[in-house]
Amino acid sequence: MNDAWQSMLVLNRINDFTSTDPLYAFALDELLCRSAGKGGPAVCHIWRHPGAFIMGLRDSRMPHVQEARQWLESSGWATAVRNSGGAAVPLDAGVVNLSLIAPKTHVLDYHFHNDFEGMFALIREALKGTGRQVDKGEITGAYCPGDFDLSIDGFKFCGIAQRRQTHATIVQAFVVTEGSGSARAAFVRQFYDIASGGDDTLGHPLVSADSTASLEELAGLVPHGSHAFAQAVQQALGVAPPTPHAADAVQPSELQLPEPAEVEAMVATLRSRYTIGQ
Numbered sequence: 001m002n003d004a005w006q007s008m009l010v011l012n013r014i015n016d017f018t019s020t021d022p023l024y025a026f027a028l029d030e031l032l033c034r035s036a037g038k039g040g041p042a043v044c045h046i047w048r049h050p051g052a053f054i055m056g057l058r059d060s061r062m063p064h065v066q067e068a069r070q071w072l073e074s075s076g077w078a079t080a081v082r083n084s085g086g087a088a089v090p091l092d093a094g095v096v097n098l099s100l101i102a103p104k105t106h107v108l109d110y111h112f113h114n115d116f117e118g119m120f121a122l123i124r125e126a127l128k129g130t131g132r133q134v135d136k137g138e139i140t141g142a143y144c145p146g147d148f149d150l151s152i153d154g155f156k157f158c159g160i161a162q163r164r165q166t167h168a169t170i171v172q173a174f175v176v177t178e179g180s181g182s183a184r185a186a187f188v189r190q191f192y193d194i195a196s197g198g199d200d201t202l203g204h205p206l207v208s209a210d211s212t213a214s215l216e217e218l219a220g221l222v223p224h225g226s227h228a229f230a231q232a233v234q235q236a237l238g239v240a241p242p243t244p245h246a247a248d249a250v251q252p253s254e255l256q257l258p259e260p261a262e263v264e265a266m267v268a269t270l271r272s273r274y275t276i277g278q
Contacts, residue, residue: 010239011257012250013047014096014230022052022080022091027266029099029163029170030083031258036103037167041255044237045099046230049091052078056087056144059195060276062204068195069276081274084172086161087144087205088188094178094214096226098122098233100171115171116148119160123150123173126232130219141208143188144174155181155213177225181213 011032013025025047032043053072059065060081069079077090091097100119124134132152139149142156150158150173157177163170176184189207196202215221221228234240251257258266 008042008044008100008102008237008239009252009255010234010237010250011043011045011252011255012230012234013045014226016047017050020050020078021267022049022054022078023267023270024263025049025097025099026080026082026084027263027270028258029101029172030266030270031262032099032101033163033165033168033170035256035258036101037165039103042102043099043255044233045097045101046233047097047099048093048095048226049078049097050093051076052080052091053191054089054091055079055081055276056085057081057274059088059204060274061278062192062195062202063199064197065195066277068191071194072191079276080271081276082161083270083274084161084163084170086146086159088191089144089159089174090184090187091174092179094176094216094226096175096177096229098173098175101168103168115162115169116160119171119173120148120150122233122236123158123175125236126229127215127219129232130215130221132219139211141185141206141211143185143205143207143212145205152213152215152218155218156211157181157213157215157218175229176212176214177221177229178216179214181217182209185209185212 036042072079120136127134135151136148138145138147139151139156142149144159148160149156158173158175160173185207186209192204200206216225
C-alpha cells in the first residue's frame with residue numbers, strides 16, 4: 001500500500017446525510033486534496049448518498065442526456081457530473097464510497113496505476129475476513145468499466161476512478177455493499193438506452209444485468225453490510241472503527257475540515273464547470 005496511506009486519518013461520514021447535494025462529497029474531496037497538497041494530512045473519506053446518479057463527462061454529452069436526466073429526476077434521483085474519471089454510477093444507501101486523498105510523492109508523478117493498486121490492496125485487505133478472493137480487471141457488461149474493476153467470482157462490486165491535482169491525488173471507489181447488483185446494472189442500462197436514443201454505436205458502456213453483484217450477495221456481508229464494510233476499511237487502515245450506527249460523522253481531532261461555506265462555494269464551482277448537456 002502507498003506509504004502515505006499507512007498513516008491516513010479517517011473521516012467517516014457514512015451516516016452523514018446532512019447535505020442532499022450529490023456534489024457535496026466531491027467538493028469536500030477537492031478541498032481536502034488541496035490541503036493535502038499543501039502539507040495537510042492524508043485522508044480516507046468514507047461516505048454515502050441516499051440517491052444520486054453520477055455521470056462521467058462523456059455521459060453528460062450524450063445526444064439525449066437531457067431526456068435521461070428528466071427521467072432520473074422525475075424518479076427522485078439527484079443528478080450530477082463528477083470531476084474524476086469513469087462513467088455513470090448510481091449511488092444509494094447500499095453503496096459505500098471511499099476517497100483516498102494523499103499528497104504526491106513527486107509533482108511530476110503520473111504513475112496513477114500505483115494509486116489504483118493501493119485502493120485495490122485496501123479493499124482486498126478489508127474483505128479478507130470474508131474468505132472470498134477479490135480480483136481486478138475489467139468485467140464485460142459492467143457499468144463504469146475499467147481495468148481496475150474489482151470483482152468476486154466474475155461479478156463486479158467496485159469501480160475505481162481518480163482525480164489528480166498538481167500536488168495531491170484523490171482515488172475514489174464506489175463499493176456496492178447491499179441490495180441487488182443486477183437491479184442497479186439494469187437501471188444504468190435504462191439510462192444509457194434513453195441518453196443514447198437507443199443507438200449502441202456511440203461508445204458508451206453496454207451494460208448487462210448479469211455483470212454486477214453486491215457484497216451482500218457475493219460475500220454474505222449481512223446484516224448492515226455498508227457499516228460492516230466501512231468498519232473493515234478502518235480496521236485495515238489501523239484505525240478503530242466507530243460504533244456501527246453512530247448518528248453523526250466521525251471526524252478525527254487532528255483533521256480540520258473546511259468551513260461549510262467553502263464547501264458550498266466549491267460545489268457551485270464544480271456544478272458550473274461540469275454541466276449536463278453541454
